[in-house]
Amino acid sequence: MPASPSPPVRGGPDACPGALQLHPAADGLLARVRCPGGLLTTGQLTTLAAAARDLGDGHLELTSRANLQLRGVAADAAGVLAGRLSAAGLLPAPGHDRARNILGAPLAGVDSTPRWDVAAQVRALDTAICAQPDLARLSGRFLFAVDDGRGATVAARPDVGLLPRADGRVGIWLAGVDHGLRTAPTDAVRVAVAAARIFLADGRAVAGRIWRIGDLAAAELARIVAALATTPGVHRTLAADPPPAPRQPGVPPVGVLRRPDGDHALALAVPLGRLTAAQADLLAAAAPQLRITPWRAVVLPRLTDAPGWAHRLHRAGLGTEPGSPWLGVTACAGRPGCARSRADVRADAAATHATRPTPTGGGGYLPVHWIGCERGCGTPAGPVLRVLATGDGYQVSAPGRPTVHVPPGAALAAAVRTAREEP
Ligand code: SF4
The missing domain is CATH 3.30.413 (Sulfite Reductase Hemoprotein; domain 1)
Structure with missing residues (x-):
């Protein structure tokens, strides 16, 4: 799909909220906490639940980019919140707070065997973004994605998407389009960072007058593709893959899932994408890791006694069975x-x-x-x-x-x- 022929001209830097740049709303300040890949540890979720209870309105909102939001934060609590997030590892590079937008395939390894370790690639990409001072200037809307090979995250039209392929290479998709750029899995993170840096070489991006690669006209996008094709470790093929089919209506999995490796996972619907602090505490007790999904649900990728936890979480108000009214x-x-x-x-x-x-x-x-x-x-x-x-x-x-x-x-x-x- 071609980029827009008439790129939008922005008035200046975006006002996307972060954990340090809070957004004033009618119910108080709103803080958005980036969770690259939607990945959270038990300790991080416990910290967030306590922050929601002590400093916010008692809830954690799930976003369509698999991040979390706290609402109702008082102005004099913003510093305390930042300190708690930092101690929990949720603010590893304060200058890059709003730049850490990474979608990950939340069901990788849960309902399928992925072509690579999505979580490991997400963490490596997050680390690489935070290590580049100039990437702190990315808009809060710039989006990376690490796919599992099925194409769902690149279908969300991230600015830079990494899609592992059946041939062992990784496709570098820009603005949701495959331009035939390929690299090795071991080079994928480096190339993704290079793509973002090439975008930022446009002075309008630094000035906040364009926010995303998808904002660019076709000729401008073509220049980025050409520049990225000369990056070491990248080659370009003429056999680009077609755009992924529009997401078909369907029902995301909910309930106890049998993983390909024989262990169990649990997928949960969250009423209106809003967890209470008590629900978050219970999720943190159920499994060592949690994944937030772009459809505002939660996946516990590996846990013991999955049926028992499904029962407890259902009693706590979460959707644990196919047919949950909160799905979608x-x-x-x-x-x-x-x-x-x-x-x-x-x-x-x-x-x-x-x-x-x-x-x-x-x-x-x-x-x-x-x-x-x-x-x-x-x-x-x-x-x-x-x-x-x-x-x-x-x-x-x-x-x-x-x-x-x-x-x-x-x-x-x-x-x-x-x-x-x-x-
Ligand atoms: S869509 Fe909803 S949250 Fe956004 S500005 Fe309108 S009323 Fe407010």
């Missing part, structure tokens, strides 16, 4: 957290979905995202049903289908359900 249901902050919102979208979403199982059989299925205004914060990548507050009800829209306006209540629930089941 997300919402922006809405009222009262966001002053722009026309409705308490979380409450309306909960009332609509809480008791309605998600269809798990054949046929279509669309994720649904509730939003309080046209900004559409946190809208997932790919086809999605948007439920937009209008002030006198909701507008329900899905790709390729007529938009309908419905009042809240039973008619809304029926409209949303119909739209999800019949994409």
